[in-house]
Amino acid sequence: MYRAPRGTTDILPDEQAYWYYVRQKAVEACQLYGYQRIDSPVFEDTGLFVRSVGQGTDIVEKEMYTFTDKGGNRVTLRPEGTAPVCRAYLERGMHNWPQPVKLYYLASIFRYERPQAGRLREHHQFGCEAIGDGDPALDAEVIAMAWQFFLSLGLERLSLQLNSIGCRQCRPGYLAALTGYYAGYRDELCPDCRSRLKRNPLRLLDCKKPSCQRIADGAPRSVDHLCPECQAHFEKLRHYLELEAVPPVVNHRLVRGLDYYTRTVFEVQPEGGSAQSTLGGGGRYDDLIEELGGKPTPAIGFAAGMERIILNLREQGIAVPPLPGPQLFIAYLGEAARQVAVRLAANLRRAGTGVLVATGDRSLKAQLRQANARGVRYAAIIGADEVAAGSVVLRDMANARQETVPVAKLPALLT
Numbered sequence: 001m002y003r004a005p006r007g008t009t010d011i012l013p014d015e016q017a018y019w020y021y022v023r024q025k026a027v028e029a030c031q032l033y034g035y036q037r038i039d040s041p042v043f044e045d046t047g048l049f050v051r052s053v054g055q056g057t058d059i060v061e062k063e064m065y066t067f068t069d070k071g072g073n074r075v076t077l078r079p080e081g082t083a084p085v086c087r088a089y090l091e092r093g094m095h096n097w098p099q100p101v102k103l104y105y106l107a108s109i110f111r112y113e114r115p116q117a118g119r120l121r122e123h124h125q126f127g128c129e130a131i132g133d134g135d136p137a138l139d140a141e142v143i144a145m146a147w148q149f150f151l152s153l154g155l156e157r158l159s160l161q162l163n164s165i166g167c168r169q170c171r172p173g174y175l176a177a178l179t180g181y182y183a184g185y186r187d188e189l190c191p192d193c194r195s196r197l198k199r200n201p202l203r204l205l206d207c208k209k210p211s212c213q214r215i216a217d218g219a220p221r222s223v224d225h226l227c228p229e230c231q232a233h234f235e236k237l238r239h240y241l242e243l244e245a246v247p248p249v250v251n252h253r254l255v256r257g258l259d260y261y262t263r264t265v266f267e268v269q270p271e272g273g274s275a276q277s278t279l280g281g282g283g284r285y286d287d288l289i290e291e292l293g294g295k296p297t298p299a300i301g302f303a304a305g306m307e308r309i310i311l312n313l314r315e316q317g318i319a320v321p322p323l324p325g326p327q328l329f330i331a332y333l334g335e336a337a338r339q340v341a342v343r344l345a346a347n348l349r350r351a352g353t354g355v356l357v358a359t360g361d362r363s364l365k366a367q368l369r370q371a372n373a374r375g376v377r378y379a380a381i382i383g384a385d386e387v388a389a390g391s392v393v394l395r396d397m398a399n400a401r402q403e404t405v406p407v408a409k410l411p412a413l414l415t
Contacts, residue, residue, distance in 0.1 A: 007112075007121025018310045021320040022153065023106060026126040026304075029149040033141065035102040035128055040084035042108065046074040052083035052288055053258050063111040077110035080258065081127040081303055082285065083292075089131050090294045099132030100299075118277075118308035127282075127303035131289070134298030136233045139264045139284060140240030146280060146302045147246050150268055153309065154318045157271040158279070162241075162248035163222065164234040165202070165255055167262050168287065170227035175201050177220040185215045205253045221252040230263055237264060256281060260288040264300065270312060279312065280304030322375070326354030328414060329371035329379045330392075333364055337382040344380070344392075344407060353414050372397055378414065 004010060011019060030037070046066050053059050065077040078084060085103055088094070094101045109125050128145065130138055143160070150158055166174055179201045186194060189204075193212050196203045205216050226234065241248055248266070256265045267281030282302025289297035313320065328348065332341040345355040356374060358367040364381065371379045381393040381402075392410060395402035405413060 007115040035104040118311040124306040129301035131299040136236040144244040161251040163254040174225035331367035333383040
């Protein structure tokens with residue numbers, strides 16, 4: 001028997017209400033802030049992600065699903081959402097649009113990593129990108145949008161983590177200080193961090209191993225090495241967040257896992273959680289468009305993991321509205337009644353009313369059990385007498401009350 005590949009799962013009908021709820025809240029947040037939807041291909045040229053995410057990152061070195069297609073091209077299943085949006089921004093001429101260009105996506109993401117609760121090898125993200133403006137007020141707006149989105153879901157006990165990791169001008173000095181600090185702990189580092197010390201020292205702060213986290217607690221802070229421009233940007237951002245009534249906690253170890261970030265980085269976590277429980281996060285990436293062949297273009301964005309959000313909704317006991325569905329079930333007795341039921345259902349559906357019709361030769365009792373199991377509000381029962389009279393017995397499934405009504409009046413009773 002075939003099974004879903006490890007790290008993937010089926011989203012069954014009884015789970016879909018959560019997914020519909022989260023997607024609707026995401027779309028509502030985007031509409032409030034003027035974002036428009038974009039859908040990019042599931043796979044892209046591998047070079048796009050190597051160039052944007054960074055050669056020394058775990059994503060590029062360990063986690064990407066990369067293969068050669070029949071044309072000899074190296075392609076990769078989308079491991080994150082920002083780089084494809086930036087590629088589309090350049091390719092589709094969006095740099096000629098009024099700036100900033102505000103886009104959002106709902107997409108599958110693929111990473112070959114150890115499956116864990118809320119994070120599978122195929123998982124799903126809601127993401128937003130605001131491209132073409134470097135104003136720290138835009139940073140604050142994106143963070144406020146993310147914060148409002150999570151609160152609109154009903155989630156509580158959340159923490160907004162914030163940091164600035166500088167820019168091309170000030171980061172080299174910080175990296176030198178970071179490398180000098182970690183050099184004294186080389187023998188205590190995990191094998192991955194010993195490699196990062198040579199190739200990508202900023203990632204040292206992102207290690208999840210407890211022994212390395214203890215070392216990271218005493219590491220130099222990026223905010224102490226910011227150039228005047230980055231310092232001013234960070235101070236203005238914190239002021240605008242205060243105006244937005246969004247409460248950040250400065251986390252000096254927050255760096256995020258992608259090389260393209262500059263200046264602002266942030267995450268939303270459940271209180272008492274860790275980086276592995278992060279619901280969403282993002283930051284500014286002012287150099288990425290240029291790295292991909294465009295002109296220098298500031299930008300900021302964030303992404304949220306749908307599975308982790310749903311996991312937290314369940315853990316906090318947050319009930320979501322049921323999915324809309326048919327409100328009428330038509331039961332019948334006999335072949336003549338069945339033909340009337342099929343015709344009636346077709347007419348009601350054309351008029352916009354959702355209808356389920358019994359199938360097979362079940363007894364009336366079994367048909368009503370089926371109606372009850374599907375959660376419909378009403379059942380219309382048709383027998384020989386109803387066929388002759390052009391009527392139905394309309395039964396309220398909530399209280400078992402029923403009355404005989406003409407078929408012509410049925411649509412009005414169901415609205």
